[in-house]
Each structure stands twice: as C-alpha cells, then as structure tokens.
Amino acid sequence: MARRLQPTARQMRLGSELQKLREAAGLKGREAAAALGTDPARLSQIESGVVGMSESTVRRLAANYACMDQELTEALVAMATDRTHGWWEKYQGLLPVSFLDIAELEHHATYRFDLEFLHIPGLFQTEDYARGVFSYRVPELPDSDLTLRVNHRMERKVIITGPASIPYEAVIHEAALRIRVGNRTATRTQLTRILELSEANHITVRVIPFDLDDFGGAWSAMTYAAGPVTKLDTALRDTAHGTAFIDSETQLGAFRTLFHKVEAVSLEPTRSRDFIHRLAKEL
Numbered sequence: 001m002a003r004r005l006q007p008t009a010r011q012m013r014l015g016s017e018l019q020k021l022r023e024a025a026g027l028k029g030r031e032a033a034a035a036l037g038t039d040p041a042r043l044s045q046i047e048s049g050v051v052g053m054s055e056s057t058v059r060r061l062a063a064n065y066a067c068m069d070q071e072l073t074e075a076l077v078a079m080a081t082d083r084t085h086g087w088w089e090k091y092q093g094l095l096p097v098s099f100l101d102i103a104e105l106e107h108h109a110t111y112r113f114d115l116e117f118l119h120i121p122g123l124f125q126t127e128d129y130a131r132g133v134f135s136y137r138v139p140e141l142p143d144s145d146l147t148l149r150v151n152h153r154m155e156r157k158v159i160i161t162g163p164a165s166i167p168y169e170a171v172i173h174e175a176a177l178r179i180r181v182g183n184r185t186a187t188r189t190q191l192t193r194i195l196e197l198s199e200a201n202h203i204t205v206r207v208i209p210f211d212l213d214d215f216g217g218a219w220s221a222m223t224y225a226a227g228p229v230t231k232l233d234t235a236l237r238d239t240a241h242g243t244a245f246i247d248s249e250t251q252l253g254a255f256r257t258l259f260h261k262v263e264a265v266s267l268e269p270t271r272s273r274d275f276i277h278r279l280a281k282e283l
Helices: 009-024 029-036 040-047 055-064 070-081 087-091 097-108 127-135 143-155 174-178 184-198 249-265 269-282
Strands: 111-116 168-173 203-208 222-226 234-239 242-246
Touching: 009 040, 009 055, 009 070, 009 097, 029 040, 029 055, 055 070, 087 097, 087 143, 097 143, 097 234, 097 242, 111 249, 127 143, 127 184, 168 174, 168 249, 174 203, 174 269, 184 203, 184 269, 203 249, 203 269, 222 249, 234 249, 242 249
Parallel strands: 111 168, 168 203
Antiparallel strands: 111 222, 222 234, 234 242
C-alpha cells in the first residue's frame, strides 16, 4: 500500500478510531502490532492515516481489540475500502485541504444540521452572497482564488439538491438574515432562495428571532455531520486558523445537546418561513 504524504481528514479519522479501540482494549502499540504481525512503526502509520488498509486488516484489528460493536466495525471497513473519487478532487492543489475534507465529509454524511448567527449557512448561500463573504477575507484573495472558493461552495449544495440528498436542518438567527452581505436586491434574492429550498421535504429551516427572551446561546454556531453510526459523527467549528474537525464522543454529545436546546426555542418551520417571507418583503 502506497504511503500517503498528506492523509485526508477521513483517512485520519479512520486511524484515530482504530487507535481509540486499541486504547479502550488496554493495549500498547507494540502489543497490538505484535498481534497483527507487524511492527509498531507500521501500526503508528495506520493510526495516523498515512497508509491505507484492507478489509481484512480492519477486521483483524477490531477482533484483536475485542470490539463488540458490529455496526461500528462495518462502518470502519467501509471507510477503509471506499475508493470514491468525488467532484471535490478537481480542486486538489487549488484550494486549502480543509475545503476538500469538508466536501468529502458531507458526501458520506447521513444527515446534516447547521446553527448560524452571523452568516447564512453555506449550503443556502447564493453565488453573490458567497462571493461577498469570501471577498471580506484579509488579505484579499486574487479573483481566480475567489472564484474557486465560490464555485466549490456552490457545488457542495449537491448534498441537499442532488439525487442523493440527505436530511438537512438549519437554525438561523435573525441577525444572519438581516445582515446585508450584498445590496437590497441580493439580500432579497438570498432570502427567497432559503424559502425555495425549505419547500423540500428533507430540508427544515428554523429562525431565532431577536425578541426571544433569555437566549444566551449566540456563541454556539456549528456544523454537524452525522456518520453511518453515531460514533463517527463530526462537528465543525470555525477557528482563527481554519476549520476544526471535532470527533470526541463527549464533545459530540455536547454539540448535539446544544443544538437541540437551541432548536427547541426557535420558531417552528411554518412560522420561520413566514418570518423570512416578511423580511424579504421589507427589502
């Protein structure tokens, strides 16, 4: 198996999940390597996602680690043997690797939810809106790079508009709906686009209005992508240095609880649609 110079987030996740299973079994690297019939350096490469694995290797590791979760084992086997060449690969070497990793994560997600306070969720953004967001980057991007980012964001919408669409829920604060990233016309077009997409049965939109009492969760923006099993879910948070991929079970549980806490106080979908429609008419 060829050595990967720069493993993807998905490959690193596979390795880290196998490491978690090893550590839960109380095995040191050299002990697990001996059971597999390899050396500790090779096992380290496996756990860091640097080298690929066959189905039999994953199953042997799971068995040696006494993993009783058959669904998790099958999901890890699928991760190891998947040979998908996705649309995002054409951006290899043109965009930061996190852009490709996010697209690959979404491609394999079983459902997705977003919680946004200052921006329209990326999957809802029009081309003009996305261009306005990326144009505010400091230092400014060359026009060619700006266009690549906008095109990539538009193509990511395939997970909610394509033939293999997944369930998607977005909870959006009124602030994000009112901030004019573009002019009045562009803002109205953006709100109309949200309304159009929300008509799909697999898409749910909820709004958090300004006049909601006792709301202290404006710090909790997140993107959450569900995997084939809960242990393989991933949360995404924007940081000063890029996008952070979070896979700790404890943190994932906290993110799910937080999202549902905010969801519970947001407007129902029908009222949310009426709310967005009124905002669009005001422009």
